[in-house]
Amino acid sequence: MCGIAGFAGLGTPAEMARAWVRTMCGEIVHRGPDGQGCFVSTDGTVALGMRRLAIIDVAGGWQPIGNETGTIQVVFNGEIYNFRALRTELERLGHTFATHSDTETIVHGYEEWGDRVVKHLRGMFAIALWDSVRQRLLLARDRLGIKPLYVWSHLGGLGFASELKALRSLPTFEARPSPAALIRFLAFGYVPDPHSAYEGVRKLPPGHTLTWRPGCGMQEQCYWDPRVVERTDIGEEEAIREVRRLLEDSVRCHLESDVPLGAFLSGGIDSSAVVAQMSRLMDRPVKTFTIGFDEAGHNEAPHAAEVARALGTEHTELIMRPDVDQLIEDLILWFDEPFADSSALPTYLVSKLAREHVTVALSGDGGDELFGGYTRYWKAQHGPTLPDALGPMVRRLAARLPHGARGRNYLLNLCRTREGQYADTVALPLLPWEGGVVRSELVTDGDRFEMLLANLFHSVRDRDFPAQMALVDVMSYLPGDILTKVDRMSMKVSLEARVPLLDHPFAEFALSLPSRMKFRGGVGKWIFRKAIEPLVPASVLARPKSGFAVPLGQWFRGPLRHRLQALAQHASPVFQYADEASTVRILEEHRVGRRDHSYLIWRLLVLNMWLTKQDSQT
Numbered sequence: 001m002c003g004i005a006g007f008a009g010l011g012t013p014a015e016m017a018r019a020w021v022r023t024m025c026g027e028i029v030h031r032g033p034d035g036q037g038c039f040v041s042t043d044g045t046v047a048l049g050m051r052r053l054a055i056i057d058v059a060g061g062w063q064p065i066g067n068e069t070g071t072i073q074v075v076f077n078g079e080i081y082n083f084r085a086l087r088t089e090l091e092r093l094g095h096t097f098a099t100h101s102d103t104e105t106i107v108h109g110y111e112e113w114g115d116r117v118v119k120h121l122r123g124m125f126a127i128a129l130w131d132s133v134r135q136r137l138l139l140a141r142d143r144l145g146i147k148p149l150y151v152w153s154h155l156g157g158l159g160f161a162s163e164l165k166a167l168r169s170l171p172t173f174e175a176r177p178s179p180a181a182l183i184r185f186l187a188f189g190y191v192p193d194p195h196s197a198y199e200g201v202r203k204l205p206p207g208h209t210l211t212w213r214p215g216c217g218m219q220e221q222c223y224w225d226p227r228v229v230e231r232t233d234i235g236e237e238e239a240i241r242e243v244r245r246l247l248e249d250s251v252r253c254h255l256e257s258d259v260p261l262g263a264f265l266s267g268g269i270d271s272s273a274v275v276a277q278m279s280r281l282m283d284r285p286v287k288t289f290t291i292g293f294d295e296a297g298h299n300e301a302p303h304a305a306e307v308a309r310a311l312g313t314e315h316t317e318l319i320m321r322p323d324v325d326q327l328i329e330d331l332i333l334w335f336d337e338p339f340a341d342s343s344a345l346p347t348y349l350v351s352k353l354a355r356e357h358v359t360v361a362l363s364g365d366g367g368d369e370l371f372g373g374y375t376r377y378w379k380a381q382h383g384p385t386l387p388d389a390l391g392p393m394v395r396r397l398a399a400r401l402p403h404g405a406r407g408r409n410y411l412l413n414l415c416r417t418r419e420g421q422y423a424d425t426v427a428l429p430l431l432p433w434e435g436g437v438v439r440s441e442l443v444t445d446g447d448r449f450e451m452l453l454a455n456l457f458h459s460v461r462d463r464d465f466p467a468q469m470a471l472v473d474v475m476s477y478l479p480g481d482i483l484t485k486v487d488r489m490s491m492k493v494s495l496e497a498r499v500p501l502l503d504h505p506f507a508e509f510a511l512s513l514p515s516r517m518k519f520r521g522g523v524g525k526w527i528f529r530k531a532i533e534p535l536v537p538a539s540v541l542a543r544p545k546s547g548f549a550v551p552l553g554q555w556f557r558g559p560l561r562h563r564l565q566a567l568a569q570h571a572s573p574v575f576q577y578a579d580e581a582s583t584v585r586i587l588e589e590h591r592v593g594r595r596d597h598s599y600l601i602w603r604l605l606v607l608n609m610w611l612t613k614q615d616s617q618t
Contacts, residue, residue, distance in 0.1 A: 002063070003031030003491070004075045004128055004149075004242050005166040006038075006048040008137045008212055009157025014044040017385055023046035023125055024159075024166040028566055031077070031162060031491045039064040039073045039130070046130045046137060047216065051073040053494055055259055055360060065103045067111060068096060071132045074110075076103045078125035078147045079498070081253035086120060110138070115209055118223050122253070122504065126204075128160060138210040143208030143224040144366070144502045145193065145479030148487055151218075152201045158212055163488075164336035166244075167201060176200070177614060179442065180355050182338065182577055186438055186603055187427045187452055192480045197337030197610070206479050224504070226474050227460055232512040236527070239517055243511060243531035250503035254362055261360040262287030262351055264497075265313070267303030269373070269532070270364025271527060272311075276535035279311045280364065288313040289354040289361070291346055293551060294321040303543065310537040324559045329609075338610045340603040341485050342550045348489040350371040355493040365482050366501040369473045370510035372524035375545055376425035377469050381519075383421050398542040399433050403585065409435060419457045420450045422469055426477060427452050428600055432497055433584040437600065439579045466515035474511070553596040556590060563605055564591070573611035574604055 032051030292301030
């Protein structure tokens with residue numbers, strides 16, 4: 001595990017290139033505090049750098065790693081869980097290994113299979129590989145987008161990095177905010193792939209490779225797509241056994257480590273299933289960690305403690321009343337681009353707690369997307385809709401009602417398509433007349449609420465609607481929000497977070513199952529629940545779904561109240577994008593308790609803080 005950074009084709013002499021890539025690595029030292037390495041071609045055309053968090057082959061796994069002749073060089077962020085099997089196969093094919101690290105299997109795998117090496121890798125990864133013979137740079141990102149990789153295009157060359165802060169350190173980088181990306185942020189609460197907050201920078205999409213050659217530019221290619229996973233016609237009992245088998249196999253792979261290892265435990269279905277399986281596979285009690293807030297309704301610690309007792313884990317919990325004002329000052333800006341999932345705060349705190357005891361922690365992320373665990377799936381699937389002929393008339397009626405009128409938002413949502421109603425569960429409207437705050441002249445047709453997820457839904461139109469919703473989440477919300485949050489908050493404290501439910505054999509099987517095995521009796525995850533019945537306490541399955549929530553509403557009326565007052569000031573940079581009158585209105589409605597606008601206010605606050613930082617750095 002580490003962070004990677006580098007560039008190609010920026011016209012730098014070798015010594016300058018070496019200085020630049022070292023500076024880039026210095027910006028992501030938190031991702032790898034155990035050491036640094038770099039490779040620079042003799043002419044300075046290509047520079048690869050990395051910061052290492054030593055997990056496997058602690059003594060010998062330093063990067064970059066090359067082949068026997070040094071013509072191939074690799075830096076890599078992540079873990080390859082099948083590296084031992086790959087090593088055996090490659091040695092049989094005549095390759096000689098100099099280390100025991102998983103990174104070296106990428107080097108020899110590329111020699112054997114070329115770019116198709118990524119299809120042989122089981123794990124989470126962001127890879128940069130330079131082939132000096134063929135004069136080509138290969139970048140790759142894992143199938144589900146667990147590990148990040150940003151790519152900056154510049155004058156026929158490129159820069160790449162695990163985090164934007166490394167790209168910002170390049171002397172030739174121009175940090176120009178992307179209005180289109182920031183408007184999408186106000187809708188989703190994160191900047192969706194492949195966009196980034198800066199012009200000229202994009203995220204390499206999950207399941208993609210990118211190649212670059214001098215004078216030939218960049219070429220991107222998809223090697224894995226959740227939409228083309230073959231559907232299965234398996235029976236229910238066999239499916240339950242297969243989910244159980246794949247879960248055990250995945251967790252076993254994810255226990256590969258030469259350093260202390262534990263798990264996050266919330267007491268919910270997914271984290272409990274992972275910890276229960278770990279307990280069966282490990283020869284010592286699992287170290288588990290949870291945090292709770294000292295506010296009623298926002299403390300999952302008792303549920304986690306109950307599961308920990310039942311599974312016999314070595315459990316550590318921390319109940320906190322954090323200095324919220326100071327915490328958000330640090331965390332909001334850590335993401336380098338606007339990111340408004342407020343559960344990033346407890347994710348950071350539990351990562352910090354875990355890092356005091358272990359270097360690797362397993363989490364239960366991904367189960368809701370794969371098995372239909374979100375309550376919004378049921379809501380969007382069974383919500384009422386209007387006949388097409390009535391929609392425009394009711395929409396005009398609702399638009400004429402005053403803001404805050406009872407039933408106005410319900411009528412607006414009633415007029416939407418099923419896809420639009422689903423968007424209403426994961427996004428906020430942009431236009432003021434719909435309840436948003438974005439300046440109307442900035443909203444394009446593609447930003448209209450009905451269109452936010454239209455292209456993704458269109459690409460999966462051959463599936464039933466429950467499957468469509470889950471696939472859209474796998475392609476958008478999962479990499480853009482959930483995995484971004486876990487990666488940045490765990491890496492901030494140099495903790496490796498692993499997600500066994502997103503092991504691609506497990507994920508592919510889950511995606512292949514029909515919706516009737518996931519949704520039953522108004523509850524999602526039916527097949528997963530049946531599979532883990534023998535593993536987890538009965539209370540886990542009986543407990544209703546709950547998120548990793550924070551008391552935003554209380555904070556906005558308490559320790560963060562002064563930030564809302566500052567947000568309403570006429571000179572606030574957020575008004576480059578937000579309509580001032582609409583923003584002031586929603587702040588006042590929230591202040592007096594007329595409406596709860598916590599999510600929208602949080603996004604405005606995040607964007608305002610990010611823009612303020614940009615202004616201070618120019």
